[in-house]
Amino acid sequence: MAIKITAVIFTLIGLALAIGGGQLLMLGGSAYYLICGLAFVLTAILLFLRKRVALHVYAGIVVVSLIWAIWEVGLDWWQLGPRGGVVIVLGIWLLTPWIRRPLGFQSPSGIRYGASAVPLAISVVISVAVAILSMFFDPYDQSGDLPTQAVAAAPALGGNVPNGDWHQYGRTPFGQRYSPLDQIKVDNVANLKEVWRYQTGDVKRPDDVGETTYQVTPLKIGDSLYVCTPHNLAIALDATTGKEKWKFDANSGMNPDRQHQTCRGVSYYKDQAAAPGSACAERVYLPTSDARLIALDAANGQVCPSFADKGTLHLEAGMKFDPAGYYYSTSPPAIAGNKIIIGGAVNDNYSTQEQSGVIRAYDVNTGQLVWNWDSGNPSQIQPLQPGQTYTTNSPNSWSVFSVDEDMGLVYIPLGNQVPDQLGMNRSENVEKYSSSIVALDLNTGADKWVRQFVHHDLWDMDVPAQPVLLNITKPDNSVVPALVGPTKQGDIYVLDRRTGEPILPITEEPAPGGAIPEDRTAPTQPTSALSFKPDRLKEHDMWGVTMFDQMVCRIWFHQYKYDGRYTPPSLQGSIIYPGNFGTFNWGSVAVDPERQVMFGMPTYLAFTSKLVPRADVPAKGQGEKGSEQGLNRNDGAPYGVYMGPFLGPLNIPCQAPPWGYVAGADLRTGKVAYKHRNGTVHDMTPLPLPFKVGVPGIGGPMITKGGIAFLGAAVDNYLRAYDLTNGEELWEARLPAGGQSTPMTYAVEDGRQFVVMVAGGHGSIGTKPGDYVIAYALPR
Template sequence: MTNRFYYHTTAGLCFTLLVLGFISRAGAQAKPEAGWSNYGNGGGGTRYSPASQIDRRNVGQLKQAWTYRSGALPHDPELDKKAAFEATPILVGGKLFLSTPYDHVIALNPETGAKLWEFDPQLELPYGASEVTSRGVSAWRAPRAKAGQQCTLRIFIGTLDARLIALDGATGKPCSDFGSDGEVDLTSGVRLRDPGDYQVTCAPAIFKDLVITGSSMGDNRAVTVERGMVRAFDVRTGTLRWTWDPIASWAYRTTPRTVSVDAQRDLIFIPTGSASPDYYGGIRKGDNQWANSVVALRAITGEFVWGFQVVHHDLWDYDVASQPTLFAWKDGTPAIAITTKMGRVFVLNRLTGAPLLPVEERPVLKSDIPGEESWPTQPESAISVVPEKLRPEDAWGIKPEERQWCADKIKAARSEGVFTPPSLQGTLVFPSNVGGVNWGSAAYDPQHHLLFMDTNRLPIFVKLIPRAEYDHARKNASDSDRLHGEFARQVGAPYGMFRSPLLSPSGLPCNAPPWGTVAAVDLFLGVKAWDAPLGSWIPGRHTGTITLGGPIASAGGLVFSAAAMDNYLRAFDSETGKELWEYELPAAARPHP
């Protein structure tokens, strides 16, 4: 979801890459480079570093080593309003590789921050863009390279104008043997409805000699949108090797997030999007299998293995935004953890999709919208990390009159739990499509079987608008609704939609803080271990803020996150959640550290 609340809150987006160096009296220590080989530091998305030099005792000694400014802005007056620097750099072959919101790929010297090369993809965006971001690049190294051979290290990026590009890691020049002059057109075979809404924003996955990518699509436009295919291409030639298309009689925004890879077992795990449109499903009857799911495929062929749906017949924009986390269960069984926007964590057998912690189908509220057939049950996990209901008595405000204002707003809407269906009077979706856990995903510490995640607690007011009333409602919207909210036509459905965060007159959420946290879950016990506010919107108080990135963990017993909106990078004790250190950045940081 692209909500103006995000962008107004994060005004002055940071395009500075900050690296912190550890200053030790012992001087340089000759330890091998830990590296960070891909977006999640390993195909399993654990975001865990085995480096232990920086630990609980000395994290306070971290100092700035260097700063690099990408110069990505200004670019386009309108598109810049959406721009977000969300890329996680990768460290491969002694170089740092990163991407900018406009898909420039940059290679840096990790010791000095000096730019080694920069590639400009010359984006063509005549129709605008649903999102303006890139979450990173991927790397593939030829196993038997000859001396002087070009493109032995290939850097791949998917672009906002739906191309897959291969670059020489040494020079930044396109690999001419890949596709057509170094790129593959991902719109080939796709019936475009709105060209600016079909994009790639996430780092591709690498499996042996395949580069695998999905797509990102603008939501809530219409009933019928582009097909959300996942495709695998030969890393050398760009030849299409296989396609997986989950489409049935509805459309998906499939895999706007990152695929996880189990190379040993020839498996990839795909987090899928919601069926279209998000908030009305009267045209897409049934549970909408395999939307809102994690699907396992054979990596070499794209053959379906198993799927697990976290939400049936989604009416809340509860797509699986997070990269699945691969880990070993108590007895060594290959396992997978799925974090969700609902704040529920599902733990499954990686080979079969069977739950390793209890999952129960529970009855949920029925929709009162004519033509809508909401699904009667939803899967409930044994683990939940955020509140799932907001009542008038839960209202919060800085002053008593603000608290009463919020209580009245909650009372006027339908607010009966996490799966309260959208309505004509207005429904509070809580937790909302912001999360719970969003695209920032999770980090996993195998030493203590702890899963770390940044969480959100922001209620969203959602109202369906009959088609005949939609234009009038939009034309006569209040200034506040125009500033913070979003109108969506949902063309082809009998209802348009309006949604907006439930904010008090002071601009703070109507629910009690914390509004964002770093949480830890003991996966073996199936319980939340700790939950610490992340950032603050009120000076002197640990309120937490909405978080739009994710954490990383290290063998030094630390969890790092810079996802809060108060411009700080923080370190927490991984076992207790105690905040140990903070460092002020030039602006709020969306990427993982």
């Protein structure tokens, strides 16, 4: 009976592989699956006939599979496993007495002997040995050390922030995410322990939108921490104990048309002219998901009525089209030169009639508009007159700004005009400013320079990260004020922040064509000398848990349009790699201004993009609307677009891991020192497996003078500490929810250095929701 069941199973496997393999071969893919499928069918027939040669034929399958797998991917265990797992398991089954005895012979004395299976046994043993050997190799790991010596003895950190504080999203206006504290070091970080835990009470609701996320980095001023939550609570905590001081609810309500429900942080301001201890002498500014900016007294959370309209600035002012839920600010505004400067997020790909991407500067005390800069009409920087409106649907900035107050410049990372995947009818101004960093005059709003990172963007490659400012010492010992700009496409641009000219070389590389007839592509695209851009995908990069879903991913790979990075969207459907999730996203990178090195988390996930003619887009109200995954409606445009991660039949990425790394690079030379797989599948599978595959993530790193880099972000729920010099993991703490925020650090009155992480999960990547603020420190 066992041999008949086995023969049926082999027949089914063989037919599946032969049919799929034949389709793959016709698409120009590997012939292995067809050959293997036919060999499985032949083995099944011989098993039905009870022929001993079936074992030898299957031994051939094992040997050929091993040779083919090593030829394709070398000693990469994570890719060898799916190719050989089913084959080896079935080979072991064929070696059991239940199979060998029916295929053997009976001696004259009546004793039943099993069929000889020496070739099969040898092939299985060799395959298992190769699999074990491959576990000790990582062909994707890059080891090396960053320079350890300080290049700048007294580096510019930006602003006037005490060493033990964290006053802005990136600690200072320079956005370095670097702390000069050094109590926690490489040799003691493993001793970190949790010292307090606070829960905000703002938990994910049943009627929340999918992109409901905790992305906040707390601020620390004096003895207080300030945080915001996805539903726009502002909270002050005691920095030493974590006890709540006050809580303010903005009552921003719920709206299913919002694409995001998040708050990355609040902004802090101290009025130097106000009497110490007077009302609103120190303020916290809270951006809300219903397009308001609220000024609060940092001492007690009371609204400051002298700001704007009884404490509230209404950001929808000046918008020609203002559909509710389509516009809001998710990031903390910048404060400098007695101005508060804010942009806004618009719903990607909902409509062509959305709010403007205007950047506005207001008097930080009164809320009066000082200047406005609209990328669709950049010469109009004077405040609009009554009745005037900003440019509809101009490129916006939803991320965090950086400021060099001495230079009088604010640096704005810009997105592109929606629809993101359609470039028809874009104005000259839109083509100039989209997907760029622009430097604006802090006092007037006039643009001083612009550096574009994607020409004629059809991929939603908006600049997502806060630019990082530092001074770089060149080999001739001259010092250049620099800007570091991480991008979704993987390039890290290092520019002279005075002019936007490159410090590390930028080259223009040929880019694929093949846009739809109504559109076009740029013939070239820029690439930085410091780049984490991925290699071009090939068929053998397709992945699965088994050989079957891997084969399906190979078939889909050939069915999509793919010509490398910047393959344009198509009616056929295109693979976009890196996808719009980005190699780097809003978490940016962390920079050590003394050693002049960076630490980051490059992520690699392919997406797909398929244009849908307007006639085929479902009517509104049929469960389809604009979103970051699924159908983006693009109302008013000739096409909608289906987009999302390139996933296989089992809903895992079609491309092989690693999907996420930690990496370190020298900003003076542009050399990448190391790249190591980051994160495990602990929270990606039904079983809590500790396998260090290298998983995707979203969030940012933080580094300290003690030589430690801290990072959560990965889709497993951990906060980790790394040696900044070589990227070695030194410590980890299990989080009660997803850690998709950026950690920060500060000192308390007794001198202890605390590290704080917010763990609340991320709706888009499906990590566990929560409402935790957790502090760690060394034992007393």
